[in-house]
Amino acid sequence: MPTANAPRxxxxxxxxxxxxxxMLPFAAIIVRCMTDLTAPAASLTPQRRRSGTxxxxxxxxxxxxxxxxxxxxxxxxxxxFPDARAELDYTTPLELLVATVLSAQTTDVRVNQVTPxxxxxFPTPExxxxxxxxxxxxxxxxxxxxxxxxxxxxxxxxxxxxxxxGEVPTALDDLVTLPGVGRKTAHVVRGNAFDMPGLTVDTxxxxxxxxxxxxxxxxxxxxxxxxxxxxxKKEWTMFSHRIIFLGRRVCHARTPAxxxxxxxxxxxxxxxxxxxxxxxxARVTGPERxxxxxxxxxxx
Ligand code: SF4
Numbered sequence: 001m002p003t004a005n006a007p008r009x010x011x012x013x014x015x016x017x018x019x020x021x022x023m024l025p026f027a028a029i030i031v032r033c034m035t036d037l038t039a040p041a042a043s044l045t046p047q048r049r050r051s052g053t054x055x056x057x058x059x060x061x062x063x064x065x066x067x068x069x070x071x072x073x074x075x076x077x078x079x080x081f082p083d084a085r086a087e088l089d090y091t092t093p094l095e096l097l098v099a100t101v102l103s104a105q106t107t108d109v110r111v112n113q114v115t116p117x118x119x120x121x122f123p124t125p126e127x128x129x130x131x132x133x134x135x136x137x138x139x140x141x142x143x144x145x146x147x148x149x150x151x152x153x154x155x156x157x158x159x160x161x162x163x164x165x166g167e168v169p170t171a172l173d174d175l176v177t178l179p180g181v182g183r184k185t186a187h188v189v190r191g192n193a194f195d196m197p198g199l200t201v202d203t204x205x206x207x208x209x210x211x212x213x214x215x216x217x218x219x220x221x222x223x224x225x226x227x228x229x230x231x232x233k234k235e236w237t238m239f240s241h242r243i244i245f246l247g248r249r250v251c252h253a254r255t256p257a258x259x260x261x262x263x264x265x266x267x268x269x270x271x272x273x274x275x276x277x278x279x280x281x282a283r284v285t286g287p288e289r290x291x292x293x294x295x296x297x298x299x300x
Contacts, residue, residue: 044076056213057268070214070230073266077242080262080295081288084241086192088112093168093193094160095119098128100188101152101180106143114140125166128157152180170194183221191237199224199231200240204247211251211269249286257283260298 055061056069077084087108090096098118102111118139122128128136136150143149156178160166168189169175175186187198199205201220209215215226231239250257256273259280264270274280277298284292293299 043072044079054268066214067230069266073212073263074231074235074239074242076262077246080292081242081245084238084245086188086241089115093189094125096193097168097189098153100185102140102143102149105145110143114142125157125160128153129161155179170196197233197236199227199236202244204244205240207253208243208247208251211267211272213268249288250284250292252283255283260284260293260296262292262296
């Protein structure tokens with residue numbers, strides 16, 4: 001019951017209380033959503049830090065700090081390498097599987113040189129299953145280890161026919177039963193041909209996650225699990241591609257281009273290679289070179 005001193009609720013006031021007040025919680029939700037939409041994008045790698053002061057370089061990084069840095073590195077690399085992808089040429093899961101088996105101990109460029117003829121001559125698992133060893137060897141010889149690889153391709157075709165109905169399986173446990181197929185190859189096929197997230201731990205990936213101090217693990221499976229705990233699952237396949245792109249173009253095994261690296265202020269190993277912008281820029285390679293240098297703020 002209203003008291004004598006209470007303001008009288010009449011006219012516009014009454015309308016406000018009966019119509020607007022019940023809607024206030026919904027209005028708050030709408031404002032919150034609009035705020036989220038207009039908030040700045042998630043942060044990228046900082047562009048300023050004194051050399052040697054990175055917490056990870058001094059063993060002072062927390063677990064949550066490492067996870068945040070891994071995700072920031074992924075976002076930065078997504079901006080630097082928007083076209084990161086598997087660099088093997090293929091059009092079907094079988095072609096990707098074969099190309100990845102051939103890529104062991106050689107470059108993707110060399111594999112891409114032999115696969116057009118190989119794929120044309122052997123378009124199905126049945127064709128590999130009944131192929132002559134010497135016919136395959138002749139075609140894949142430039143990729144090295146061609147005798148073992150040819151035997152693997154024939155065995156792979158036979159197993160696909162006998163165990164999997166002539167289809168490339170999608171399960172990791174099934175893929176690794178194929179000759180010449182390990183966990184790395186299985187993840188490449190699952191991630192790229194079937195859009196199933198997976199981390200590809202190859203030599204570039206191992207070197208880079210150690211330089212970036214994202215894990216101390218040395219066994220490839222342990223590395224895979226350690227990085228999987230840092231990076232969002234939906235990002236696993238692309239994170240692998242981006243890290244491998246960086247390893248091929250900037251963070252070379254022998255002399256990394258630290259002074260022109262887009263991650264240099266997020267990397268505890270900054271200084272493993274030349275830090276002078278001009279000297280480092282000369283070591284950056286690949287078709288994205290000018291974009292990488294611009295992103296790193298290094299002019300030529
Ligand atoms: S190039 Fe240098 S700064 Fe960049 S990731 Fe490699 S070691 Fe770190």
